Amino acid sequence: MPVLQTSHINKYFKDPVLVKVLDNVNLTVNRGEFVSVTGKSGCGKSTLLYILSTMDTDYEGDLQIDGELMRGKTEAELARVRNEKIGFVFQFHYLLNEFTVLKNVMLPGLKLQRYTAQEVEHRAMERLKQLGIDQLALKAANQLSGGEKQRVAIARALINDPLIIMGDEPTGNLDKRNSDVVFDIFRQLSEELKQTLLIVTHDQAFARNTHRIIHMQDGRIEPEAVND
């Protein structure tokens, strides 16, 4: 069963005039795939990602995550899907500055309540260790460098063992060295843990190293080129 499948997704922006930003998008992401979505600015790749992430519900067509149809779900049910099945990494870190690094990583886990608070904390420490930033656990989120913040965000995305990790330009705001670190983490997750990843990027070097590149142009998916 595919992790994520769309059929005939159309999306319009209505302001100031009606513009079709996504045109009949059919997309399937299978378990264990490391997929990148590329394309020029304004081609609709971020828009597509936000629809796939369930945060944007204003579209035509169907989206299935883990075989479940997203249409008709309430806001709270969609929040639950995001919490349980999707891990996010954004272009700008998006950590909560009010909390420590550890607490930032723990929050989605505490919300899910699959484990007790102690277990969530233990698992959060494991994720931080895995990414080599466990020594930062008790620092405030705003004391970290950009690369460190992005690694914390990845640890947070991993806390609930999500079905899929989605990234919106996760390396877009990082220098070369930190970009490489982040890419290595993604590749490691993909290879060692068979983690499914769907990353929107305009970094061609990044995209070339993924299993599959989905190239978008003017709201449409171009014929696929498979990488080895």
Add this chain to the structure above:
Amino acid sequence: MKPGLITDIAKSLLLARLRQTVVAAIGVTFSIAMFIALLGFMNGLNDLLDGLVLNRTAHVRLFNEVKPNPDQPISLTPEFQGQHHFIHSIKSSGLRLDIANSGAILEALQRDPRVKGIAPRVNAPILYNSGTIDITGVVGGIDVVAESDLFFFRDYIRAGDPLDLKNISNSIILGKGVADKLLAEIGDVIQVTTSRGEQLPLKVVGIFQSGLADFDKVQSYASVSTVQKLLAKPNTYLTDVQIKLHQLDSAPTVAREYARIFELDAEDIQTANAQFETGSFIRSLISYVVGIVLLIVAGFGIYNILNMMIYEKMDTIAILKATGFSGSDVRKIFLGIALSIGLAGGLLGLAIGFGLSVLIDHVPFVTPALPTITTYPVNYDLKYYLIGISFSLITTYLAGFFPARKASMVDPVVIIRGK
């Protein structure tokens, strides 16, 4: 959803903007403190002013009133039935001013479970003799123990021991105004003349001051038996029976019932003192309105601060939603913030309000009209504290409701893409 996590997040957001939070809470604290102090003081005054009259007034008073016979000849004539009668030929007759069969009535009253206590009285008009002039006045023959128990008689005695009235025969307690006119002091003997022209010496054993100066210029008190002696009447002669009930509200019903059974006039406290309740009500109303206005102002403060906080925390709200917190979780977080401001500010306000009340309670307030009062009166009724804390929670809830709803509807896509 575990409430602990929501509380935890709310707390962290609060502490991150501690100064704003404190300012918002101080607004609530100030209003609640003022509310408590104002209501405590106002109601203290109300109690005092009401007590001035109500404490000394019987709930039901039984007496014989001088009035014309209701059965006039014209009204008994069948052919004038149902018409307006202009002619009243039989005038008022003062056959007896005392209560007939008073012993049996007192016994019946004492057996009535609704009655808290009774105090019989004999009222008699007298003249106080001061040298060559006579001062008109009224002497009330009272049971001093019952009067003290039921009507706080002891509170109004400025000098002397009221029990002497019972223990010393032919004794009198003078009103302050009367005593001043007669130049009488405790231990002096004054002369009084009854309406029948008899003169009697009475020993002054006390001076009372009721707070109503006109009353103190004419009234004095002696024991029931002394006044009966003054009037040369038997010891069953009583002109009034003052009744205190367990339930003040039942006074009109009880009064009607007694008037029918005993064939006497019965006046209830509500009829006699209707204006006092109105005065108290208006004063309470004013204090509530002022208190609530203060709270509404504080509520707007909280509303502003929460709105500002939500604009500042757009990123936080977006990320919470992106990682799986629902709109209702976000709403609970911001309502939690509003309510904790209300609760903390409110509780501190109660404490400060209590402090202010204690302070007011210790400010000296001496007035000759109120002999037993030395400081400003304050009412510490728990009710006002409960109302205060409930109001603070309700206002902060309302002030938090709209910002929280706005926060719950933040679209994370707009925020995240907007960067």
